[in-house]
Amino acid sequence: MELFWLAISTIAIGVFGCVAWFWGSNMILDTIYPPRGEKAGDNIRRANQIRPWLFLGPAILFLGLYLVYPVLDSLWRSLHNADGSRFVGVDNYTWAVGDSKFGESMRNNMLWLLVVPALSTLFGLIAAQLTDRIKWGNIGKSLIFMPMAISFVGAGVIWKFIYEYRDADETQIGLLNYLVTKLGGDSQLWLTLIPWNNFFLMIVLVWIQTGFAMVILSAALRGIPEETIEAAILDGASPLQVFFKIKVPQIMGTIAVVWTTITIVVLKVFDIVFVMTNGQWGTQVLANLMYDWMFRGTPDYGRGSAIAIVLMLLVTPIMVWNIRNVRKEIR
Amino acid sequence: MADLKLADIAKSYGDVNVLKNIDLDISSGEFIVFVGPSGCGKSTLLRMIAGLEQISGGTLDIDGQRMNDIPPSQRGIAMVFQSYALYPHMTVRDNMAFALKIAGKSRDEIRDATDRAGKMLQLTPYLDRLPKALSGGQRQRVAIGRALVRDPKVYLFDEPLSNLDAALRVATRIEIAQLKESMPDRTMVYVTHDQTEAMTLADRIVVLAGGGIAQVGAPLELYERPINEFVAGFIGSPAMNLLPGKVTAVGEETTVALAGGGEARVAIPTRAGDEGMPVNLGVRPEDMFETDGPALFEGKVDLTEALGEVTLLYFGTNAETVPVIAKLPGIHAGYGGRTVRLAAKPEAMHLFHDGESLLYRDGVELPPYQPRVASAG
Numbered sequence: 095m096e097l098f099w100l101a102i103s104t105i106a107i108g109v110f111g112c113v114a115w116f117w118g119s120n121m122i123l124d125t126i127y128p129p130r131g132e133k134a135g136d137n138i139r140r141a142n143q144i145r146p147w148l149f150l151g152p153a154i155l156f157l158g159l160y161l162v163y164p165v166l167d168s169l170w171r172s173l174h175n176a177d178g179s180r181f182v183g184v185d186n187y188t189w190a191v192g193d194s195k196f197g198e199s200m201r202n203n204m205l206w207l208l209v210v211p212a213l214s215t216l217f218g219l220i221a222a223q224l225t226d227r228i229k230w231g232n233i234g235k236s237l238i239f240m241p242m243a244i245s246f247v248g249a250g251v252i253w254k255f256i257y258e259y260r261d262a263d264e265t266q267i268g269l270l271n272y273l274v275t276k277l278g279g280d281s282q283l284w285l286t287l288i289p290w291n292n293f294f295l296m297i298v299l300v301w302i303q304t305g306f307a308m309v310i311l312s313a314a315l316r317g318i319p320e321e322t323i324e325a326a327i328l329d330g331a332s333p334l335q336v337f338f339k340i341k342v343p344q345i346m347g348t349i350a351v352v353w354t355t356i357t358i359v360v361l362k363v364f365d366i367v368f369v370m371t372n373g374q375w376g377t378q379v380l381a382n383l384m385y386d387w388m389f390r391g392t393p394d395y396g397r398g399s400a401i402a403i404v405l406m407l408l409v410t411p412i413m414v415w416n417i418r419n420v421r422k423e424i425r
Numbered sequence: 426m427a428d429l430k431l432a433d434i435a436k437s438y439g440d441v442n443v444l445k446n447i448d449l450d451i452s453s454g455e456f457i458v459f460v461g462p463s464g465c466g467k468s469t470l471l472r473m474i475a476g477l478e479q480i481s482g483g484t485l486d487i488d489g490q491r492m493n494d495i496p497p498s499q500r501g502i503a504m505v506f507q508s509y510a511l512y513p514h515m516t517v518r519d520n521m522a523f524a525l526k527i528a529g530k531s532r533d534e535i536r537d538a539t540d541r542a543g544k545m546l547q548l549t550p551y552l553d554r555l556p557k558a559l560s561g562g563q564r565q566r567v568a569i570g571r572a573l574v575r576d577p578k579v580y581l582f583d584e585p586l587s588n589l590d591a592a593l594r595v596a597t598r599i600e601i602a603q604l605k606e607s608m609p610d611r612t613m614v615y616v617t618h619d620q621t622e623a624m625t626l627a628d629r630i631v632v633l634a635g636g637g638i639a640q641v642g643a644p645l646e647l648y649e650r651p652i653n654e655f656v657a658g659f660i661g662s663p664a665m666n667l668l669p670g671k672v673t674a675v676g677e678e679t680t681v682a683l684a685g686g687g688e689a690r691v692a693i694p695t696r697a698g699d700e701g702m703p704v705n706l707g708v709r710p711e712d713m714f715e716t717d718g719p720a721l722f723e724g725k726v727d728l729t730e731a732l733g734e735v736t737l738l739y740f741g742t743n744a745e746t747v748p749v750i751a752k753l754p755g756i757h758a759g760y761g762g763r764t765v766r767l768a769a770k771p772e773a774m775h776l777f778h779d780g781e782s783l784l785y786r787d788g789v790e791l792p793p794y795q796p797r798v799a800s801a802g
Contacts, residue, residue, distance in 0.1 A: 321510030324477050325571070329524035330498030339523075343514040 112152075119148040165406065172399035176392070186400035196401070198376060199383045203408075206296055206363060206379065211356040213300045215349060218307020222315055223337060225308070235312070239305035246302070250369030253298045257284040257370075288376045295377055298366050303359065307352045314348035315341060347423050354416035361409050380405045427488050427501060427578030427612050428453045429474065435482035436469055443469055444636050447483065451612060456605050458623040459616045460659070461633035467616045468583055470633070474614060475504050475581050487579065498524075503572035504581040507588060509564045511556040511571075518543070518552040521570045542570040546600075562593045569604070582615040586622060602626055620660055624648070632656050646794040654780045657707050663737065663750045666713075667705040667777070668722065675699045678771060679783075681706050687721045692771040693783055704783070707775030710737070710752035713767045720766035722749060729760050738765065772797065 123144060127137035175182050190196045221238050225231035241249060258268030262281055266272040271281040285291050318341055326340045342349070364381035371377045373386065380401055388398035434447040444466040451457050459467040472478040474485060476497030485492045492500050503524075511520050518539050525535045543549045546566040556564055565585060572580055585601070586594045602625065605613055617623055623630050624644040632639040632647065632655075640652040644660075651657035651665075658664040673688075674680035675695040681704060682688050689706055708721065724740035727748070731737075736757040740749040751767055776783040784791065 319508065319510065321506045321508050322512055325504070325506060325510040326512070326523070327477070328475060328497045328502070328504050329571075329575075330527045331523075335527060340512060344512075346514070 115152060116149060119151075120145070123148065168399040168402050168406075171395045172403050173396075175396050176394040178395055182396065186396045187404075189397060190400055190404065195373075195378055195383060199373075199378045199380045199401075202292060202377060202379050203361060203363075205292060206299075206360045207357060209293070209296050210299050210303065210360045211353050213296075214303035214307050214356050215311075215353050217300065217304040218352065219311050219342075219349070221304065221308040222312035223341075226312060226315060235308065238308055241302045242305040244302065246299075246363075246365035247369050249298050249302055250366045253294075253301075253366075254285075254370050257294060259283045285371050285377075286375045291371065291375055292377055295366055295370055298370070299360065299363060303356050307356065310348060310352050311345065314345040318344050347419060351416060351419045351423060354412050354419065357412050358409055358416065361405065361412070380408075429579065429612065429614070430486040430489075431474075431483070432486070433483035434470070434473065434480060434485060436466065436473060436478065437481045442636060445482075446637055449631060449638065449641065451614065453612055454610045456613045456615065456626055456628045458627035458630050459614065459633055460618065460620060460623045460630055461639075462659070463618065465633040466636055467618075467633050471504075471581050471583055471614060471616045474500075474579075475502055476500055477504075501578040502581055503575050503577040503579075504583065505565075505568045505572055505585045507584040509556070509568040509588070511564060511567055513556055516553050516555055517548060517559070517567050517570075520556065520567055521574045524571070524575045538574040539570075542573045545573065545604075546570050561589050562597055565589060565597055566600070569601070573604075578612065580611060580613040582613065582617075584617055585615075586617070587619070598622055598625060620662065624660075630660075632659060634659075643794065645796045649797055650782070650784055650791075650794060651707075651775065652782055652785050654705065654707070654777050657775060657777070657782070661709055661711075663710050663752065665707045665709050665775070666722075666749045667707055667747075668749070670704055670706050672699050672702045672704055679776065681776070683721070685722060685724075687723060688719060689721045689769070689774060690771045691774045691776055693774075693776050694789075695776075695783065702778060705777040705780075707777060708769045708773065710750045711735075712769045712773035713751040713753075714769070715753070716766050716768040718768065720768055722767045723764065724749065725764050726760050726762060729757070731756060731758070736760070 123141050127141040127144075128134075129138045129141065131137075171178055172186050173181060173183060221234070225235045225238075228234070244252070255267070256269045257271075258266075259271060259281055260266050260268070262275070266275055266281055268281075268284075270284060275281055284294050287294075322340055322344070323336055326336045331339065362381055363379055364385065367373055367377055367379050367382045368385065373379065373382045384398050384401040384405065387394050387401065429449075429451040431447050431449040431451075434444065434449075435442065436444040447470065459470060461467045469478060473480050476492070476495065480493050487500060487502075512523065515523065521539045521542055522535045525538060530538075539552070540549075543552050546569060548563065548566055548570060551559060551563060551567075556567065559567065565588075568585070582601075586597055589597060598621075601615075605611075605626070615622070615626060627644050629641060630644050630647055631641050634655050640647060640656045642650070647656055647660045651660060654667060658667075668683050668685060668687075670681045670683035670689075672679055672695060673682045675697055677692075677694050679691045679693055679695040679699075680688065681691060683706060689708075691706065695702075706721075713721070722740070726738045726740060727742040728739040729736055730739070733756065734754070736753050736755065738751045738753065738757075738760060740751075742748045751765070
């Protein structure tokens, strides 16, 4: 009960604080530069230059505290030894270059990067086009979108059951092995099958992200002017030609945004691998490797931070490109 | 080279009938314009010819071949859309070439066709640009070029000029007229709500109203011999004045006593027994002139609009009825508030009973239409 009141009062203070800040700072600004009297025009102009900074201020402050500071701290740690007591220069990075697990993680991340955004976008595009055309399309859409509501950990657990292994003489509780044995095959330890197990993990993320791709692309497809499609039909284009030569090129910008957004999710992939294989059997990825060095056994903050920095450097350019694309789309 | 035959065409969405009993023969090489108020179904009719809308009833023949279930691309038609409907990701040349590429034409053939269309429409310098780098008028020309390269038997235009500004509209209208002249054997069907476009471009105008055809005829025929009050009001600007009255004398010419007090002799025959029949006398603003003699209409000018070449006089703008308008040539300063007496020539007036013109009464054999020459008097 005490906890409940603590939560309620935190929310109240937070909300009240925000309102008080925006209202109060705005009022003070208007007192300093009153929008009336002889210099009303000048005052309004000056106040308008200051006002955005007042309103943005808290956001900038907290983003700085929780985003910029950790990055700087990680950078500092990545240049120090395991417990941060001694400066070691780029030793942690040179270690990473030579480390076989790091190499494996980089390779796997690249593989994820190629497969997951491509498949998610492709399936999303197909689903968007097909569900727009059929009567029960909205139900289909909801079903495809539903995995988006499941956390990656939850999805990992669900799919772990699908890949679950039992000996041939036991009842198969894994869906995949059940089907395989029904068809006369032998049950498999799917998650240990190198290199296929990587793809079995990727399917989980494709399953989740297809819904996202579908929703965004469906909206884009609907935004295409109907006349261009009618003109193409009059020009003799078949439905497939209309789709690939008229519709897809017109939503290329949105496809790029979807693709890069999923790419960023993929680069950060952690939960699915953590839950399903924990990086064993050749399925390690950067985020999970970082977690291992940071928090498993004897923590090595230096190496963990170095991996984190590499991950950040990989994501940043795609992020910048993505934001540019989104802005272009908005315009 | 292609004639169209629309027989008892109907269109309905569920229980709502949008169009019904549309019968129309369009002969090869004709320029036909569909006009009508918004929602009269003129665009729907065009889209049915194009194959973009299902035909709910009746048959559509092109060159004697039933087209109801033939896909749009095989009907030998091309369409120009109001919104241009250019493919935004393709250059001007690719926009025009798209249909030919789909049809599997050779590269040389495509190049020749697009070059020719580009030259014809003065688009040569823009062939490698994207549509977004073109002005509205240029875009519309590309849309026309896209139809042109396919060399269709029938061109369909769906309000192609309504997105252009006034000056460009006139220029493009003339271009379309010239285009038609250069292809005398191509049939064109053109939808517009702009009567200037209809009057200037059409060989025949089809006036659509209330889901059916009100009248079909040459532009001046519709202007001079409107079949009913709707067509009379729709063709001509400002609209024809309708003055209520009663027939007082019948014969080769009819005398009408107007409710407003005036009297008019109209060159429309009436029969014995028509005396006392309530009619609306139709007289176009531009057919009215000032007179010292017997007046058709007398009233105080409430408002004037001086346009330079003509002056519009408005009578009865305060009343709840439609104001009477007169259009006098030239400049008439200081007419506001003045009382004016107006008359019109007997052959320039129309008579409507129950909304229908007395010219087209049952059993009357109308001589073929001859335009009335303006300088006759």
